[in-house]
Amino acid sequence: MLDERKLAVLRAIITDYVENSEPVGSKALVERYHLDVSPATIRNDMATLEEEGYLTQPHTSAGRIPTDKGYRLFVDRLAAVKPLSPAEKRAISTFLGGAADLDDVVSRTVRLLAQITQQVAIVQYPIVSTAVIRHVDVVRLHHDRALVLLVTSTGRITQAQFDLPAECLDEELTAAALAVGATARGLTSAEAVRAVAGLLRMSPPGGLVAAIGDALVALLAADPTTRVVVGGVQNVARFGDDFHAAMQPVLEALEEQVVLLRLLGDTRGDVTVRIGHENEYAGLQSTSVVASGYGMPDDVWATLGVVGPTRMNYPSTMASVRAVARYVGRFLAEG
Numbered sequence: 001m002l003d004e005r006k007l008a009v010l011r012a013i014i015t016d017y018v019e020n021s022e023p024v025g026s027k028a029l030v031e032r033y034h035l036d037v038s039p040a041t042i043r044n045d046m047a048t049l050e051e052e053g054y055l056t057q058p059h060t061s062a063g064r065i066p067t068d069k070g071y072r073l074f075v076d077r078l079a080a081v082k083p084l085s086p087a088e089k090r091a092i093s094t095f096l097g098g099a100a101d102l103d104d105v106v107s108r109t110v111r112l113l114a115q116i117t118q119q120v121a122i123v124q125y126p127i128v129s130t131a132v133i134r135h136v137d138v139v140r141l142h143h144d145r146a147l148v149l150l151v152t153s154t155g156r157i158t159q160a161q162f163d164l165p166a167e168c169l170d171e172e173l174t175a176a177a178l179a180v181g182a183t184a185r186g187l188t189s190a191e192a193v194r195a196v197a198g199l200l201r202m203s204p205p206g207g208l209v210a211a212i213g214d215a216l217v218a219l220l221a222a223d224p225t226t227r228v229v230v231g232g233v234q235n236v237a238r239f240g241d242d243f244h245a246a247m248q249p250v251l252e253a254l255e256e257q258v259v260l261l262r263l264l265g266d267t268r269g270d271v272t273v274r275i276g277h278e279n280e281y282a283g284l285q286s287t288s289v290v291a292s293g294y295g296m297p298d299d300v301w302a303t304l305g306v307v308g309p310t311r312m313n314y315p316s317t318m319a320s321v322r323a324v325a326r327y328v329g330r331f332l333a334e335g
Contacts, residue, residue, distance in 0.1 A: 002049075007077065008035060009045045010054055014066050014074050018313050021240045025063035068276035071288070071310055075273050081318045088116075092327050099331070102126070106229055109304060109328050114232025116320050119290075119308035120254060124190065124264055125227045126294075126301035126332060131156070133192055136181035138173060138212055140164075146173065148215045152189075158222065162215035165208060176208035180216060189223035190302055192216075197265025201280070214258075217265075221257045228260040239309040249283030254307070259284075264291055264303040271318045276310045286310065290317050292325035295332075304328065 002010070012033040013024045026042040029035060035042065046064055049055045054070035057063070066074070084092075095112050099105040106123050113121035135151040141161065150158045164173070183199045184192040196213045203209040233254060236247055253259050259281055274289045284307065291305025304325055306317060 002052075002054075002073075005035075005037070006045050006049060007073075009042060010049055010066070010070055011074060011077075013046075013049075013055065013064060014070065017065050018311055021311065023058055023063035023065050028063070066311075068278065068310060071275045071314070072278070075275065075314050075318075078315060078318075081271060081322055082315055084319055084323045089323065089327075092116075092324060096327060096331050102332075105328065105332065109324060110229050110231035113304065113306055113321070113324055114235060116324075117306050117308070117317050118232075118235050118238060119306035119312065119317065120233055120235055121231045121304070121306050122260055122264065122291075123229050123231075123304040124261070124302040125229070132186055132188055133184045136177070136184055136216060138177035140170065140173060143168075146212075148177075148212060148219065150216065150219050158219050160215050160219050162211055164211060165206060168208060172208055176212055179209055180212045184216065189220045193220050193261045194265045194303075196220075197262045200262070205280075217262060218258050221261055228257055228264070230254055230260070235308075240311065243286065243309050246286035250287060250307070253281055253283035263289055263307075264305060271322045272305075273314065273318065288312055288314075290314070290321050292321050294325040294329040301329070301332070 009029065012029050012035065016024045016028065016032065026039045026046060029042050030037075030039050046055060049070070050057060050064060053067060054073060055064040056067050058065060092112065096105065096108055099108050102125070106125060110121045110123045113119075113123070131152045131154045133150065134153050135149075137149045137151075139147045139149065141147055144164050144166070145161055146164050147159055147161050180196065180199065183195050187195055196217055200210055200213045203213070233251070236243075236250060239247075263279070263281070263284070271290060271292045276288065277285050279285055279287065279289060286309065287307050288310045289305055289307050290312075291303055293301075293303050295301035305321055308317065
């Protein structure tokens with residue numbers, strides 16, 4: 001457990017690195033943040049933080065930068081997400097106020113989020129269909145191929161083939177199909193995406209549940225109620241020179257609807273933050289995702305959020321995402 005002084009040092013390093021994009025040294029901390037201790041004490045604290053995995057040193061002669069673990073502790077220790085100013089709230093309300101229909105609401109929301117956060121914005125369409133999943137079945141076609149069948153309460157039937165892991169037994173396939181089907185049954189497509197995404201996070205990668213779950217999510221992605229809109233992709237170019245090597249994998253991930261659905265899949269209610277390697281997709285492990293469900297307090301319709309570098313202003317981004325989610329939910333409920 002870190003004491004308050006080391007936590008203060010970590011907060012100062014993260015604040016400085018987010019603002020200046022440069023590794024932070026002890027001298028800069030003493031000069032800029034008035035920590036009331038000597039540079040030697042700061043150096044010792046930084047060494048401890050590095051040993052415990054909260055900081056890393058990119059070069060021998062450089063200062064330190066936060067790790068994913070450091071950012072996670074910082075986010076978890078935020079006392080509260082600061083509210084937006086009255087002027088910011090009015091700007092959001094005004095921007096959404098002229099929307100003519102649902103498509104316009106979603107379009108305005110994704111532009112607004114990208115503009116106020118300077119990140120890539122992602123908005124899932126709200127659930128407008130009451131059709132639910134009635135049945136999920138898996139049929140083995142060959143020793144290494146199978147078919148997943150999806151039946152909804154409206155009688156709609158869709159199917160998709162997928163690869164089976166090596167040496168898969170029939171009884172194992174049946175058990176995995178039952179687990180995935182039980183997770184999705186009785187839910188709308190959008191709700192099922194969230195539920196299956198949660199199941200997949202608890203399942204071994206490369207296993208049968210993962211193979212069936214991924215195939216099912218791909219089928220669900222074809223449902224209009226699971227549509228995801230992306231905006232502000234040009235903001236990736238503003239993430240900084242240190243992000244340049246990661247840019248192409250991020251852009252490729254942002255083009256995949258299934259990836260985006262899984263990315264937003266487990267977000268419910270208030271703000272959720274996933275940092276760096278907490279994201280299961282390799283192409284997005286240089287980023288953080290800040291997301292929130294929107295709708296009425298007891299009825300989350302869908303999810304919106306942003307993707308940005310791990311070196312982001314978390315308090316401001318979290319406040320903006322939460323505020324926009326609340327305004328969109330309220331606006332749609334009143335409309």
